Amino acid sequence: YQAVTLSISDITSRKRIELSLIERERFWSEVVRSVPDLLYVHDMQNQQVLFSNHSLGLQLGYSVGELKAMAGDFWEQVLHPDDSDYYWRIRNLQKVVGDGLLLESVLRWRHRDGQWRWFSIREQALARDDRGRVSRLIGVAKDITEQIERNQSLRDSEQRYRLLAESISDVIVSTDDSLNLNYVSPSVEAMLGYDAEWVTTNGLQGLAANPQQLASLYQLLERIRDSLGERDRLECLREELPDQLFVFDCLRADGHKIPVELRLVLMWDENGRFGGILGVGRDISQQRRAEKDLRMAATVFEHSNAAILVTDPAGYIVQVNKAFSRVSGYSAGQVLDQLPGMLTADRQQAAHLQYILGQLNQRGSWEGEVWLKRKGGENFPAWVGITAVHDEEGDLVSYVCFFSDISERKASEQRIHRLAYHDALTHLPNRTLFQDRLHSALQHAERHDEWVVLMFLDLDRFKPINDSLGHAAGDRMLKDVAVRLSACVDGDDTVARMGGDEFTLLLQPRATREGALNRAIHVAEQILSSLARPFVLEGREFFVTASIGIALAPQDGNELSQLMKNADTAMYHAKERGKNNFQFYQADMNASALERLELESDLRHAQEQGQFVLYYQPQFSGDGCRLTGVEALLRWSHPIRGLVPPDEFIPVLEELGLVVQVGEWVLEEACRQLKAWHEEKIRIPKISVNLSARQFAEGDLTTRIAAILTRTEVPPACLEVELTESILMRDVDSAMQTLSELKHLGLCIAVDDFGTGYSSLNYLKQFPIDVLKIDRSFVDGLPDGEQDAQIARAIIAMAHSLNMMVIAEGVESHAQLDFLREHGCDEVQGYLLGRPMPARQLTAQFSGAALFILS
Structure with missing residues (x-):
């Protein structure tokens, strides 16, 4: 290195700035x-x-x-x-x-x-x-998702409510928070005829038919308006006035008035600030009409003269009116939650009630006449209407029943009917009713191939009595004649007064010409005999007779007018024959009538002259080898006619009322003969005697038979009485009583002609019967007739299962006897074994060894 240059600068300020920036960045971050x-x-x-x-x-x-x-x-x-x-x-x-x-x-x-x-x-x-x-x-x-969704929900809700307001028939109105009308639903046009804009502009006062009716509404609006600036007063209104209801008449655009119900509610926002008024107006015309109808229905229900009851769908009574209690005698408390069956009369047929229920199910209503019963048990006729009430869905909600007592109306109808169809003096049917019944009888007879008897009667010598004693006395005689004529016929025959002193009689149809002829003769004789008695008028006795004309349909005409004309002709013929007699329209019938009169006359004297005799037909064991008894049969030995068959004179004895007297003679004579045989050592175990319907109906039958047995000294077990099925079934309760008495006496009881009647097997089981007698009509077809054979086998099997014996009558061939023996028949009788014979012949035939050995 040559040299190092060191430069030192003070960066405190810069660092401070950087730190400030970092701090600021951190802050804003x-x-x-x-x-x-x-x-x-x-x-x-x-x-x-x-x-x-x-x-x-x-x-x-x-x-x-x-x-x-x-x-x-x-x-x-x-x-x-x-x-x-x-x-x-x-x-x-x-x-x-x-x-x-x-x-x-x-x-x-x-x-x-x-x-x-x-x-x-x-x-x-x-x-x-x-x-x-x-x-x-x-x-x-x-x-802003939630805000968007809230706004959308609000818009949807507003749309829904707007659609609802526009679709319903009620009118929706609303105001703003200053009470200015800001919405009226379009439905106002359908209700009142004004469009929503007109109503919004003119307000409710333009709709009121009577503005005075809106006074209370105006008072409410004024009270709200005075409170708008004062929150405390608005809060009081919110608590005091949750909603308000006003009813007033609106004037439609067409000038008609309708009642409107307006319900107002005060609207508040989520902050509790007043938001306006919401109102719902409704046309209550239908409600008013319904209320009026309900008031009227309630008035009718309570004040109606007709009894009304309402039931639930199950038929239980839920409401009755005052008239119900008055008519039925039951108070409301006694019938509520009860079934209406307590009102049903005993005579009301169950089938008719089922018909009524069927009509209710099919048509929803029924109306008609029925018999009801009051609380005290009295039955009365009522006119009843029943309606099934359904709701809007068609479900049954109740039954409404009204009824009224029509006893007086029925009585009035009967009086009117009597006046229209009955003679005012004698109360007999008049010409109108008689012709109606005759017409019906002719139609019935034509359908069933029967004979109708028409009799015309005119009093002989009535006019002189009526003229001399006056009409009042004549009327009394006519009323007496009506009573006597009615006593000569049966209850289902008709006696009518045609006017003046003319009467007509219609006898019930008979199956045969002979039956109709005999019935006509018998009634005509009864009438002549009845009128022969004196009439007492004003303390004196007077006598009248009658001329009777008789016509029979169909031989004398099938038409009503023709038959009446011919009966009238026969009546005038009777007058020409000297009056006090009867004549038939057909001449040959007059001869028959004369013969019948002679027969009746002879029968009246037959018993006292000893002309009645008994024949006896033997009865044998099932194999035909042993005599088990005899049947006593009545015969008439006429001095001129000879031996008269029973089917010719016994019906006449019935009509003449002599059958009980003659029947008692038969019983005593049969017992007397049996006693004589026993004394002669002829071993006949029992004797059978037929009883007629009139004999059986006599109240003292058992007493009379007991007296006969005492007089003749015949043990009760030796007497067998025979009765037909029809006699027993005529009055089951009475027959049961009489049979029990006879059985208690010790007699043997047999049912004759079994299989030809309509007796119930249940009754047959209950009756104290010992013997069943197979009718000859079934025996005739044996053994080849399959149906007759099945019936015979069935009767034998049934009788044995009930511990009864069986006897077959009318056995006339060995093949029949063999069949009956093979199938277990206990006894037989018939021409093969022995015909009916006098007592002396039977004595000769069955004395000694012959009693047990028959060829």
């Missing part, structure tokens, strides 16, 4: 770091981010290293594609602009998690090149 906004410096030449603060990475989710790595393509990675073109166009302009603000916009940047966030961007020039162009710029970004 910390300031930039702590600023919550995003700061960045962008190089315009190479389009790179030269600097970004900590907040940028923090808010976008990138680390410092990631930000450095993406410095060259930062904008390509974070800018939203829709904002990119706009941003770069602005950048190109930034190069040539002067000082001041270069960009202020709202852009979307992508977060590291892929979501887009909104940022408010503000960029300014930081440096320029030598040509004055911006070379660097500094940007400040602020995350």
Whole structure:
């Protein structure tokens, strides 16, 4: 070294400056770091981010290293594609602009998690090149995503509420915080006929039909207006007036008034400041009408003369009116939560109730006449209407039932009907009703191939009595005649007064011409006999007779007018024959009638003259080898006619009322004969006697039979009584009682003609029956008739299962006997084994050894 030059300079000042700069840089660096906004410096030449603060990475989710790595393509990675073109166009302009603000916009940047966030961007020039162009710029970004979303939510909410306000029928109105009307929903035009702009301009006072009705509304507005500048008073209003309701009449644009309900609420912002008034106006015309209808319905319900009850869908009563209690006798408390069945009369048929329910299900309502029952048990006719009530969805909510007592109306209708169809004097059917019944009878008879009897009756010698004693006495006689005529016929026959002293009779149809003829003869005889008794008028006896004409359909005409004309002709023929008689329209029937009269006359004397005799038909064991009993059969030994078959005279005995008397004679004679056989050592175990329906219905039948058994000294076990199925089924309860009495007496009970009637097997099981008798109609077809064979086998099996014996009647061939024996029939009778015969013949045939050995 030649020399070292040392220069020492005092750099304290410079160091102090450097330290100050370092300190200042550290300070501003910390300031930039702590600023919550995003700061960045962008190089315009190479389009790179030269600097970004900590907040940028923090808010976008990138680390410092990631930000450095993406410095060259930062904008390509974070800018939203829709904002990119706009941003770069602005950048190109930034190069040539002067000082001041270069960009202020709202852009979307992508977060590291892929979501887009909104940022408010503000960029300014930081440096320029030598040509004055911006070379660097500094940007400040602020995350406004939540603000954007809040604003969008607010806009969406406002849009929804606006759409709601515009779509509902109610009118929405609002004011600003100065109470100036600032919104009216478009629905005001549909309600009132004014558009929203007109209402906004003219206010509510332009709508009021009666401004006085708005006085309370104006008072509220005035109170609010006075409180606008005073927060304390507004707070009081907020507590006192959560909402207010006003009702007033609005005048529509077409001049009609409608009632409107306006509900107002005070609006407050989130800071508790008054924001205006919100109102909802509603047309309450329909509500007013509904309220009016409800008031009217309630008035009708409570004051109606008709009883009304309301039930729930299950049928339980939930409400009744006063008339219900008055008509039914039940108080409301006694029927609530009960079923209406307590009102149903016992006579009401279950099938009819099911029909009513069916109508309710199908049509929703039913109306008609039914019988109901009061609390005290009294039945009464009622007119009832029932309606099913449904809600808007069609679901059943209740049943409404009204009913009224129509007893008086029914009585009035019956009185009117009686006046229209019955004779005022005798109360018999008049000509109109009689012709209606005759017409119906002719139609029925034609359909069923039956015979109808029509009788015309005219009193003989009534006019002189009526003229001499006066009409009052004549009327009394006619009323007495009506009573006597009615007593000569059955309940289903018709006696009518045609006018004056003319009467007509319609007898119920008969299956055969002979049956109709016999019935007509019997009734005509009864009438003539009844009228033969004297009529007592004014303390004196008077006598009248009658001429009767009889016509039968179809032989004398199927037409009503023709039949009546022919009966009238026959009646005049009776008058020509000397009156006090009856004549048929057909001459041959008069001969039959004469023969019938003679038969009746002879029958009346047959018993006292000893013309009735008993024949006895033997009954055998099932193999036909052993005599087990006899059946007593009534015969009429007429001195001229000879032996009259029973089917010719027994029905006449029934009509003449002699069958009980003759039947008792048969019982006693049969028992007397059995006793005689026993005394002669003829071993006949039992005797069977048929009982008629009238005999069986006599109340003292058991007593009479017991007396006969005592008189004849016949053990009860030796007497068997035979009854038909129809007799037993006519009155089951009474038959059960009588059979029990006969069984208690010790008799054997048999059912005759079994299989031809309609007896229930249940009753058959309960009746104390010992023997079933197979009818001859089934035996006739044996053994070849498959159906008859099946019936016979079934009867035998059934009887044995019920511990009954079986006897078959009408056995006329060995093949029939073999079939019955093979299938276990207990006893048989018929022409093959023995015909009905007098007692002396049976005595000769079955005495001694012949009793057990038959050829």
